[in-house]
Amino acid sequence: MKRILFAIAALLACVAGGGLLVQRLLTDRDAADDSHFARNETQLLVSGNSNAHVRLYRAGARLADTLLLTTDPGQPLWLPTGK
Secondary structure, rough: OOHHHHHHHHHHHOOOOOOOOOOOHHHHHHHHOOOOOOOOEEEEEEOOOOOOOOOEEEOOOOHHHEEEEEEOOOOOEEOOOOO
């Protein structure tokens, strides 16, 4: 009987610990998103065909001033406020 109670207590402790870990991970992600939103940044997530070759550039005053932002679709990109 004591073994069963110990097993149940251990299982409950593992479930509670896992729940706290998931909550912490979600809270950390929300805090990171909140910092971007506080700076008025916009999240851009390019999705679609995994075989597509996507390149996003930030425009400059001249063609030589352009800046490659990302070549990895599926990864979120935070864009600063526009001018």
